[in-house]
Amino acid sequence: MALRFALDPELTADLRNQLVTLWTDVTNAGGAVGFVAPVTAADVVPQAQGRCEAISEGRAHLIAGFEDGRLVATAFLTLNNHRLMGHWAWLYTVMVDPAHQGRGHGAELLREAESAARELGLEGLRLTCRSGMGLDRFYASVGYKEVGRTPGAIRVAAGDDRDEMTMWLPLL
16 A cells, blocks of 8 residues: 655654654664664654754655554655755655565655655755665665765674765756
């Protein structure tokens, strides 16, 4: 079943709670979304609050995917405030509920993000991802190209450093 997507849905208390739950579940399932498992909702809340503040202040946008009214996919489109980089945006924290993975929802989510970015007049999307998880292949499958790599930039655990890969999607 295709998800119903919304750009910048109202950030109600319920939606904020669903966001924290999704982020916690994705992390604890092994997702590379800014934390290393195990995490609790209390660990995630400060990061989620920061993203919600950026949305409220107009510095970011939330792309949210729903199934039967429940949040099951998200990505944050974060605008650049640098005067020379306002023509592109960052895509952060691309997440699909672990119970919904493998159904094409990740690709749907990225197409929605691309569409939202185009509607905002942007010319490109940039994201970073952690090496060693196959994420580069996933993003490449929807048109992103690796444009940079910082070796060992992400320390997952003692003795487990991963490369940070920068991916780019031109929108023109």
